[in-house]
Amino acid sequence: MSNSTSTSPRGGSGDGADPAAAPDQSAPAPTAAATAPPPRPRLVGVDVARGLAVLGMFVIHVGLGWGLGADGANPLTDLVSGRAAALFAVLAGVSIALLSGGSAPVQGRAMGVALWRVVVRGLLVLPLGVGLTMLGTPVAVILAYYAAFFVLAVPLIDERWKVVAGTAAILAAAGPVVSFWLRSMIADGPLAGPAALVEAYDPMVALSGSGLLDLLVTGSYPALTWLPYVLAGLAVGRLDLTSLRVRAGLVATGTALAALGYGLSWVAMNPMGGRARLEAGYSAAAMADHGGYTSTAQAMAEGFSGTVPVNDWVWLLTALPHSGTPLELAGAGGVAIAVLGLCLLAEPVLRRVGYPLAAVGSLALTVYVGHVLLIWVAENGLWQGTPLQWVTDDLALTLLVGALGGATLWRLALGRGPLEQPLHTVSSWAAKRIP
Structure with a gap:
């Protein structure tokens, strides 16, 4: 249990920006004082970072930026591959922290309500993710995995940031090994039979081809190797994100983690002969x-789609996009933390010039679902000749x-997104009625 007594200012962000974000994050935490403190200012930098993550997914899913390179290729692909989704996951953890009080976590009944809001949101997002997966688009839909992330993260929702960060580090090192x-x-x-039995009776497999085993171990964003991103975000969200020192620290820490992860992988693959061994043992x-x-x-x-082959443990020393190895978790996670820190540092400028990007971030769930639906429409030629x-x-x-124009107009005119609003309403209503 958290024993934090911090009274430092906290920032709110989201208005339902993603499935974990809370529209009322700017509401003050309950205190003993008769008069509540004024509402916290929005952390626009968090929204902008989330907007960048969404646009990064556009690069991978629909080739946004294709043709920008001198050779006609897409120079953005290598830049965002694996990192956009990692940033999205880290920000989910940040949103969970902000929902429950930020750097001064709410206590007692209020923390219980916050916990159940996260769980209920996960349960609501699960069928949405399964439904999008059933469309059969080339997109590896992340929403169903979010449900698993939320449920697995909530036991640490009221812990101190150091405990959460330590847990994230341990899982980042051990999770990929256990997964392997x-x-x-x-x-x-010996697990082939039990796994087949689970798959045979899993209704999600029957509906979408992706079930519980994928969500936890074998899928594109398995909780066993992706939960560290969410927990890292939860730890970050427990810091005073309005502090310039904390923001600069995020940039420095993230940069160091990225250099460590990608640097160690380069050494292992090249001077130490890892790549040569994998090439010789190709299967x-x-x-x-x-x-x-x-x-x-x-x-x-090209990278992988969530996990690495199991024919040689040296694959665990790579840091390829979506490989789910310890070094990729450090590298991509470090980039995500550094990007968040940079967006927070640039917040005074981004508050105005970055509004469209922040609007995309604040309507991230709606934009994400909308882009998958449009890809499905395009794949099936439903609007051809119309x-x-x-x-x-x-x-693209x-x-x-x-996304930029629509989210901006919606945000200015109506506030919460068309999916964010009911998600907030239902989860808040249900959480307040759970003992």
């Missing part, structure tokens, strides 16, 4: 469920302009 072992037992070992069978790459070089160039064909003819441009 479990998946090797599932692929060709098409091991690679079949990890991109089906025809060579180690191709895998190194007056709406222009929308899908250049999907449509999504960029539509």
Whole structure:
């Protein structure tokens, strides 16, 4: 249990910006004083960082930025691959912290309500994620995984930031190793039968092809290796994010973590011969469920989709996008923390010039769901030959302009997003009625 007694100012952000964010994060925490302190200012830097994460997903999902390179390629792909989703997950943890009081966590009944709000939001987001996955788009939908993240993170919602950060570090080091072992037992070992049984009776598998086993161990964003991102964000959100010292510290800490993760991986893969070993031991069978790459070089160039092959433990020393290794968690997590720190430092400027990006961040759930639906429409040619064909003819441009412009107008006119509002209302109503 947290014994924090901090009374430092706290920042609110989100207005339902993502499934964990709280529209009333700017409401003051209960105190013994008769008069409540004034509302906290919004942390626009958090919204901007979340907006960047959403646009980063556009780069991967619809090729936003394609053709910007001198050779016609997309220079943004390598920049955001794996890191946009990591930033999204870290910010989910930050939102959980802000929902429950930020640097001065609420206590007693108020903390219980905050905890249940997170759980209920996860339960509401789960069917939404399953439904989007059922559409069969090329997008690895993250929303269903969010439900698992929320439920697994709430036991630490009232702990001190150092405890949460320590837990995140331990899980970042141990989770990928445990995942590697479990998946090797599932692929060709004593867990193959039990895993098949779970899959056979999992209703989510029957509906979307992705079930509980994917959410926890084998999927694109398995909780076993992605929870450290969320917990890191929860720890960050317990700091005084209005402090310039804390903001600068986030940049420094994130940069150091990124350098450590990517630097150690480079040493392991090159001077220490890791890449040569993986190339010599290439296995098409091991690679079949990890991109089906025809060579180690191709895998190194493209990255993976949540986990690494289990034919050689040296894969755990890579830091490839979406590889879920300890060094990738340190590298991508460090980048996410540094980006958040930079956005917070630049907040005085971003409060005005970055409003469209902040608006996307504050309506992140709506924008995310909308972009998956548009991809589905485009994939199936539903608007071909209709007056709406222009929308899908250049999907990347449509999504960029539509997200920035649409979110800005909605935010200015109506406030909370069309999905964020009911999520807030239902979760708040339910949480207050749970004993």
